[in-house]
Amino acid sequence: MYDMKALYEAESVADAIRLRLEHPEAQIIAGGSDVLVQMREGKRAGRELISIYGIDAMRGVSLDEEENLRIGSLTSFSHITRDPLIRRYCNVLGEAVDQVGSPQIRNIGTIGGNTCNGVTSADSASTLHAYEAIVELTGSRGVRRVPIHDFYIKAGVVDIRPDEIQTAILIPKASYENTFGHYIKYGMRNAMEIATLGCSVNVRLSADRQIIERCRIAYGVAGPVPMRCPGAEAAANGQRPTQELAERFARAIIDDINPRDSWRASKAFRQHIAVEMARRALTRAVELAGGELA
Numbered sequence: 001m002y003d004m005k006a007l008y009e010a011e012s013v014a015d016a017i018r019l020r021l022e023h024p025e026a027q028i029i030a031g032g033s034d035v036l037v038q039m040r041e042g043k044r045a046g047r048e049l050i051s052i053y054g055i056d057a058m059r060g061v062s063l064d065e066e067e068n069l070r071i072g073s074l075t076s077f078s079h080i081t082r083d084p085l086i087r088r089y090c091n092v093l094g095e096a097v098d099q100v101g102s103p104q105i106r107n108i109g110t111i112g113g114n115t116c117n118g119v120t121s122a123d124s125a126s127t128l129h130a131y132e133a134i135v136e137l138t139g140s141r142g143v144r145r146v147p148i149h150d151f152y153i154k155a156g157v158v159d160i161r162p163d164e165i166q167t168a169i170l171i172p173k174a175s176y177e178n179t180f181g182h183y184i185k186y187g188m189r190n191a192m193e194i195a196t197l198g199c200s201v202n203v204r205l206s207a208d209r210q211i212i213e214r215c216r217i218a219y220g221v222a223g224p225v226p227m228r229c230p231g232a233e234a235a236a237n238g239q240r241p242t243q244e245l246a247e248r249f250a251r252a253i254i255d256d257i258n259p260r261d262s263w264r265a266s267k268a269f270r271q272h273i274a275v276e277m278a279r280r281a282l283t284r285a286v287e288l289a290g291g292e293l294a
């Protein structure tokens with residue numbers, strides 16, 4: 001049994017916003033894989049909940065009129081991994097969320113919940129940062145779109161106003177077009193394990209595949225919130241993909257990241273594996289883009 005005061009079930013986005021305004025203390029629940037675990041642990045006991053899980057309009061992947069990828073916030077991880085549009089345009093996101101917990105968690109957990117919890121280890125977060133995703137929030141005054149970098153305010157805190165819910169995550173066409181990415185999760189074991197570090201790299205190569213036109217890299221657990229590495233990206237942009245470049249790129253991430261000591265791993269260990277993950281993820285991303293490191 002869960003110790004909750006009341007459960008309100010929203011039937012539409014408008015209904016969810018109305019319930020948010022009527023019950024300002026209530027917490028949103030989507031798949032519940034974070035919320036219900038916390039309730040059972042007593043952390044949110046006795047609270048009111050607003051379930052948005054029945055709002056089917058917030059589920060699924062599509063292309064909008066500008067051909068941006070639109071992922072409804074209630075889309076589950078297993079749906080994302082199997083989705084044909086994700087496979088075609090942003091396969092790395094499907095691979096990243098396929099590394100979440102277990103099949104049961106991937107069936108119930110949503111990408112909205114994975115970002116709205118504000119957790120740095122979220123397996124979707126580094127790839128969404130590396131693709132400069134846009135978060136769509138809907139509230140009583142309409143729709144607001146926030147770059148994912150700005151959506152994360154600090155550990156566990158995201159930019160959602162009291163009358164809003166997150167309705168979708170967009171990956172701009174300019175961001176995924178001709179772009180290939182790779183995600184590496186480092187954990188103590190392969191399943192049911194939160195990342196010790198997550199690293200997502202994507203590249204766009206020139207038509208002759210001799211130049212990295214654009215490279216982006218982002219980490220989870222390299223700081224209190226997921227983060228890009230501007231120094232490393234600058235080191236790779238416009239360069240020939242070579243072993244020497246991969247080495248320089250990987251070393252450059254040390255100045256960009258700020259991991260901490262925790263019971264899972266020391267700061268020094270995280271820094272050590274972060275360099276290796278950057279090198280491997282760049283190498284694989286270049287291969288996926290049809291190039292190779294000279």
Ligand SMILES: Cc1cc2nc3c(=O)[nH]c(=O)nc-3n(C[C@H](O)[C@H](O)[C@H](O)COP(=O)(O)OP(=O)(O)OC[C@H]3O[C@@H](n4cnc5c(N)ncnc54)[C@H](O)[C@@H]3O)c2cc1C
Pocket residue numbers: 027028029030031032033034035036037052073074099100101102105108109110111112113114115116117121122123124160164165166167192193194195
């Ligand atoms: C056993 C286990 C293993 C796990 N392993 C992993 C793992 O390997 N990697 C990983 O990244 N995560 C993991 N998780 C965490 C969890 O499954 C994910 O964070 C999941 O994405 C949460 O989604 P949900 O729909 O269940 O969110 P919920 O639990 O319903 O909600 C999570 C938070 O987001 C808010 N919220 C949810 N949706 C919205 C919305 N649309 N608008 C506004 N607020 C919203 C809720 O209020 C709550 O604060 C694991 C969890 C468990 C229990």
